[in-house]
Amino acid sequence: MKLNTLKPAEGSNPSARRVGRGIGSGFGKTAGRGHKGQKSRAGGFHKVGFEGGQMPIQRRLPKRGFKSLQKDYKDQIRTSELNKLPEGKIDLLTLKKENLVSDLALSVKIFLSGAIDKKYTISGIAVTKGAKEAIESAGGKIES
Numbered sequence: 001m002k003l004n005t006l007k008p009a010e011g012s013n014p015s016a017r018r019v020g021r022g023i024g025s026g027f028g029k030t031a032g033r034g035h036k037g038q039k040s041r042a043g044g045f046h047k048v049g050f051e052g053g054q055m056p057i058q059r060r061l062p063k064r065g066f067k068s069l070q071k072d073y074k075d076q077i078r079t080s081e082l083n084k085l086p087e088g089k090i091d092l093l094t095l096k097k098e099n100l101v102s103d104l105a106l107s108v109k110i111f112l113s114g115a116i117d118k119k120y121t122i123s124g125i126a127v128t129k130g131a132k133e134a135i136e137s138a139g140g141k142i143e144s
Contacts, residue, residue: 075105079131080114087118092125116140 019031030040038044049056077100082090085098092108095101101108110122112130120140127135127142135142 072102072104073106075101075108077101077108077110078113079110079116079134082110082120083114083117085118085120087120089121089123090125091123095125110135 017027018025019027020029022028033040038046049058051057077095081100084100085094092101092105095108096103096105107126109126109128110131111128112134116134116138118140119138120135121143122135122140123143132142
């Protein structure tokens with residue numbers, strides 16, 4: 001094999017369609033654009049979604065869904081994940097140091113999911129009703 005003998009595979013590199021080159025080509029005269037109308041003329045295209053002045057479908061249909069701008073700043077933690085921490089006081093800073101919540105989190109809520117083995121004093125963190133009962137039954141307490 002030599003570099004000067006290399007050729008693409010048969011049929012893999014088709015020649016470009018030459019429009020407007022006579023009746024025998026099949027794309028002569030109107031060059032495949034049909035007769036008259038905006039799309040037959042030079043520069044005769046319009047923006048995507050344009051429907052001839054009719055209200056476009058993307059504006060006729062209602063908007064759906066919602067993306068919370070607060071999502072990144074709120075976090076949740078399970079009661080079972082608290083067992084990874086040593087006994088004692090737990091606040092937002094403690095949870096961030098242990099990488100249990102995001103560094104961006106401004107507020108955290110503890111919810112009931114799993115058992116608690118240790119005594120914890122929770123301060124400055126929101127707690128669900130079930131989680132509160134679980135923490136207090138394990139001998140812990142919740143400070144506002």
